[in-house]
Amino acid sequence: MTVRGHRGALLRYRREGLLNSPLTRRLVVGTLPGVVIGAVVRVFAVPGANVFRLLVAVLLTPLGLWLVIRTIRPARATPAAEPSPRTITGLALLVGIVGGVYGIGGGSILGPVLVGQGMPVTQVARAALASTFATSVAGAASFALLSLTGSGDIAPDWYLGFACGLGGLIGGYLGAHLQPRLPETALRLLLGALAAALGVFYAVQSLR
Template structure:
């Protein structure tokens, strides 16, 4: 894992993925997982904490940019949407890490599960973008208990896959009518917080389970994260310049592409 080609590939992949996905509130970890498995050869289940490590290092670049741009969501850690998302995803990611290590360590079934979630969401968002224009009104956050329950479920999936939850929360909330300028910083902040908790949970499990590939591959996670740190900052700069319809369609297309990639990889196993 320390050869120059692997390290360079990790950094470039992190930069490109974060730059493309940050404007729609996704860290890029959902796409880094197949890169780890197919190009970098990271073993299971170490791919999950490595993804979480990528999130920890990469997302601050985008969050700093959103904070400097005076995003209408307000302070990133105190706006109501972020607080509800974090409260739900944190316990979910801890439970998901336990499920990943002790109940379903293999990658095949989880690819099908994530694809089953992302594919209909992506198609729905693309259809909404093509059929009607974005609603020109102030966003209304759904009830806290609905978002909290959703965040809990997404946190479990995020703990299993190491995607932090933003990749799933963002299309769901945007599909409910919330604008990406509100959802993107909240989803990325949630991803950052839950990734710290998830990485800590995996580290504790690794200490109790010697001999297994549970701890993150530090070189891959850190270098991909450093690339993502730069790419996330650049992606956050691009977001205000893109129309809402474009961002919504891009998010839907990313979800569909991710789902199809997971299905293709699962069928090849």
């Protein structure tokens, strides 16, 4: 989990006054306890890397393809209503647990799901980013504390996290700057394509 990688985009959104929204609060309230639960499960109950890769592939590949198809061929019937606040918080809790177990960024799962349900990308992006930042901090702290009581390689790799976060810091800031300038349809297609591509990448990795 990288913390610095989210800060660039968050700073941009904060300056524009876009972080204080009900959706952001619901996602944070759900993902924070979820990531702590997931960290405990990861340390004491879950096997290693191949299961992680397969889980990412199973989650993200169909999710990304579903979002691309819904964007290219929207349903002719009445669009589905946006998820209820309770559903959003429950989904965030589940995603937080998965993120705590396998270190998957919650936004990579929550984003396509919420956008696929008709919520605007601009609204989902800042809320998912804020919740991912919060869970990254909570997850790193949870693993650091668990490393004091557990055995094995549990503690966060701070150097790797810093290296990944430095690139994410720049990319996140630029992405938040470019987002308002891109059409909604293009953003949906890009989000779906990236999710599907990441899922395929992890599927291939798990077969090696």
